[in-house]
Amino acid sequence: MEARDLGDTITFYLPQGSAGAEAYAVFQDRQHLGGFPTREESLQFALARARAIRETRTVPIRLRIEDDAGVWLTRDALAEAVAADSE
Secondary structure: OOOOOOOOOEEEEEOOOOOOOOOEEEEEOOEEEEEEOOHHHHHHHHHHHHHHHHHHOOOOEEEEEEOOOOOEEEEEOOOHHHHHHOO
16 A cells, blocks of 8 residues: 555554653544554554444555654554554
């Protein structure tokens, strides 16, 4: 999957954590969906939203996750590798 939006692609963004109780934010495209105390909780929330969307729409869904170095990693939201990497 490419790093740019194509057509009906839905993208969830998980930026680096910041200070505070809701350090890890989740965005769907440009809309802020929520904040979570851990990266794992933000990832699980994004994956649950991706599964819910996939049940009603056949569109590409991807995750863009910012690592500690500020580099954005792009993955298919429902690929097996995402679940394995989050453990």
